[in-house]
Every structure is written in C-alpha cells, then in structure tokens.
Amino acid sequence: MISLCVVPPGGRLTAVTVRGNSYPAAFASLSSGCGLTVQHDRQNRRFTVTPGSGAGVHDCAVLHYRFTGHKEVDLMSTYVPETFRGQGVAALLSQAAIDFLVEEELKARVSCWYIKKYIEERPLQRYKDLVIK
Numbered sequence: 001m002i003s004l005c006v007v008p009p010g011g012r013l014t015a016v017t018v019r020g021n022s023y024p025a026a027f028a029s030l031s032s033g034c035g036l037t038v039q040h041d042r043q044n045r046r047f048t049v050t051p052g053s054g055a056g057v058h059d060c061a062v063l064h065y066r067f068t069g070h071k072e073v074d075l076m077s078t079y080v081p082e083t084f085r086g087q088g089v090a091a092l093l094s095q096a097a098i099d100f101l102v103e104e105e106l107k108a109r110v111s112c113w114y115i116k117k118y119i120e121e122r123p124l125q126r127y128k129d130l131v132i133k
Contacts, residue, residue, distance in 0.1 A: 036089065038096040047096045049089050059084070063093040063115075065108075072132065073101070074109045094118040101130045108132060 039048050047063040061080040065073045075097055080089045094115050101108055109132050110116045119127050 036092060038092055040096065040100065047093050047100075049084075049092060051084055061089045061093060063090075063097050063112075065097065068109060071105065072107050072109070074111055075115045076111045078112050078114045090114050091118060098127060098130065102126070106130070 036049050036051075039050075040046075041048065045065050045067070047065075049061040051059055059081055061078070061084055063078045064076045066076060068074050078090045078093055080093075095118075097108075097115065098119070100106070108130055110119065119131060
C-alpha cells in the first residue's frame with residue numbers, strides 16, 4: 001500500500017516513493033485545503049479516501065479497478081458516501097487512478113461513468129491517449 005498525501009494550497013509535492021523507487025510527483029496537481037489522503041491498495045486494486053478520524057469502512061470513498069490484460073486495466077467504479085459528496089472526492093480518486101496509469105504506462109478501459117466524464121472534461125491529450133476505445 002502506498003499513501004499519497006494531498007498537498008494543501010501553496011504546498012508542493014516533488015516526488016513519490018513507491019516500493020523504494022522515487023518518481024517525480026505525478027500527484028503534485030492534487031491539491032486540497034481539506035487535507036484528504038488518497039491511499040492506493042494495490043493488493044485489492046482500489047484507491048480510497050477516508051474522511052477524518054473515527055471514520056469507519058462504510059465512510060470510505062473508493063475507486064475500483066481490475067487488470068484485464070498485459071498493461072491494461074478496467075476503471076470499473078467509484079463510490080462516494082452521500083455525506084462526503086460534492087467535495088471533489090470522486091475527482092481526487094479519478095486523478096489518482098489516471099496518475100497511476102501514467103506512472104505504470106498502462107492503458108485503461110473505462111466502465112465507470114464518472115471517470116469517463118472526468119477524462120472528457122479535461123482536454124489533455126495524454127489523458128485521452130490512456131483510454132482504450
């Protein structure tokens with residue numbers, strides 16, 4: 001499991017360490033004044049965001065993915081608890097998943113409607129190039 005810290009406005013994350021290897025911070029653009037943390041659970045193939053202390057497993061926002069082939073994943077679904085909605089959490093999860101695709105040089109099928117919308121709303125060609133049509 002790797003923990004990715006969301007940098008507060010004005011802060012800057014310069015590198016991420018994954019399994020002892022340091023990478024330029026693909027997550028530097030993930031800024032949030034609320035201090036949320038995205039966790040990537042590779043074993044269970046999911047990204048999660050848990051609100052403040054005392055939150056239970058049912059309070060966790062999650063993005064699920066699965067490997068569908070060599071260097072291919074399916075971004076299957078996002079779920080954000082109702083009390084946590086409207087705060088940009090699904091966007092934060094989606095960005096973390098896209099950064100994961102870039103870091104690992106993966107392509108993705110996108111089954112989740114929200115992630116499709118997230119990618120469509122960002123005109124960066126490098127995001128669109130990650131998607132398998």
